[in-house]
Amino acid sequence: MNATQRRRTQNETMSRIANEAIEEQESPGEGSTAAFLCECTRPDCERLIELTPQEYRRVRANPRRFIVRPGHESGDLEEVIEARSAYVIVEKLGEAGAMAEAEDPPA
């Protein structure tokens, strides 16, 4: 993995840390959504994704998986696991996966 890919993987981890806080704050009833940050590799991406904290936790249960807006996937670093209308679940591959796992903040 080169320096740019490394930095891009770190961007995702930063978004995840912010989303952890959102997930902890939100305790809405079953089925209501909260706005989470897009966890893509773009440093300037501030797009939001509406999903329930329950859904977020389900993705988050695997440290290599991230949620991104449709079209924000990085084909060189991750593969698409599940495509929904509002978001895409991606899983980091190889070195990027190991890095995401190592930097995974405690749940």
Ligand SMILES: [Zn+2]
């Ligand atoms: Zn994005």
